[in-house]
Amino acid sequence: MGISEAILEGGHWAAKLITANKELAFQSDEREKLLAELITVNKELVFQGKEKCKRAAELIIANKELAFECKEKGKRAAELIIANKELAFQCKEKEDRAAEFITERQRRLFEEKMARLDRLNLVGQMAAGIGHEIRNPMTTVRGYLQLLGAKHEYAVRKPTFDLMISELDRANAIITEFLSLAQTKRTEQRSQDLNDLLGKLYPLIEADTFTQNKQISFIPGEIPNLELNGNEITQLLLNLTRNGLEAMEERGRLQIKSYVDNGKVVLAIADEGCGIAAENLRKLGTPFFTTKDSGTGLGLATCYKIVESHNAKIDIDSSTRGTTFFISFPIPVASSKIVDILSQKAIHPISGS
Template structure:
């Protein structure tokens, strides 16, 4: 349509009245179509010029955002907003050319709290930025669904964990029952020195199994209880150095060479040092077990705009493909000795830090655990706003 209009404008002097009228009608219809599309969208759209003034906004934007009463067109976006906190945020972001991508903002209406996701995109024409486009999406229901899904996943995990506990408890209980019967039999044969020694051996075994039961329960409670995390500003590189300073003698004994590649631009993160060290230690212990003949353990950190990555890569035996999806499941283990909760607890700790953990492995080549942690952003403000919705 645009090319057609450009050609028509070049020849407008040669057009008669009817042709001009037809051209104007085409333009009007095209404009009405675009306007209909824009105003039918459920997402808010605000178009800004080069000076960040509002030149166009749709009904959804007026419904979702706290704009001032009256005409806000040709006013800077921050001046068009009724909320001072929101106005201050956009003023700073636009003037300082800060990136606004999927920025979550909470708005308190008279009925509920609404969560919005805002993204600012440049308007580019002929290779030059000529304004901005603010996209506003209401993600309230999406966030609620995610919360419900997390609750369902937690319930499913708890069910699996409980079944695992029941299975683990059966073995020591069976052993205790058998040895109590043997003790009763020994007592029935009368008291003598040999029986006393035998009974003591049986009691030692019972005590060991009781301790084993206690360990199972402690691990279970740790896995299901909410963690009382104490988040403090911490440099991840410093935490990594402290951990490997503690464990480097064990690595040397196992003939494991340690390699570091740590990003110097590492920002401070909100971490619980105790829990994070425990999570990393569990991963390193697995790596040591995977390299019985020695090998190389490579630790790398990378700082990005809004997140950091920590990878721990070993040159061990690797994980069979059929076990890859089970590795974080409670009580799944390929070791002869072990609770099967080590990586489950790692997963829980990383999630408590709002992070993600991913796994890559090939048999005979090694395994890489990659932990992604968010870089703290400015505290999200709850903006008070009385909606104009009916």
């Protein structure tokens, strides 16, 4: 090979070397770039890693915080459970005490009732005798008042004699009512229809009503037979209707109803009077309590006694528009089958009633 060829070749090689060198340099640059990128990425990763560690640390703290709160809540829940048990215990204590109180009260009421019955028994025995003892001298006095009051020499004082006689009659009425009140014999009751009794009395009450220029309605419902003492129920009805009529002005309406309600037979007597004052309601039925000028104060006491001897109950509804007395009678077992039928009927009311 000649020098020129060698130079050419060398030149080729140099060119190749230069290219390769450029190539290498380029690659080297590239590598450096990559390296720099990798270093950057690495720094980035390291940074992210640090961030994650920070966050992990924060989460751990937060977790510890939550765990602590949970514990606190657990404690508080435990305290509440204890407090709740305490309250439950106190509640039970109060209930026990209330039960004792009720028992004690019931016992006291029972003893009072027995004592009262004993007294009534004694009073009942005495009452009949006393009634007799008083009525005899009363007969003498009344008779002579009538006899002397009719004589000419006392004609000018006849009104006084009449007054004396009426005062005696009033005293006698008190004895009569007291005797019926004091009687404690177990009264004879038999199975009968209350509506029948009402029906028999109705003409009497109606006549009274019309005389006073008042009105009356009688609404007998379908009711089963009850164990009743006819005389006593008659007395009860007359007393209550008389009171109802007296309470009303003219044209007032007295209403007498009978119906079944809640397993009981109810007799309702309603007037359109001015009602009973609250302070008097409490005293109703107390012997000798009356708001009437010429009342004996025994009419309602007798009613209450009659109601009691029939195992019934009196409820009173009173307002300025009027007063209603509700007397609820228990239904005897034999009659209660009839009540079932009747109450079924009530579910499908007869139209037009």
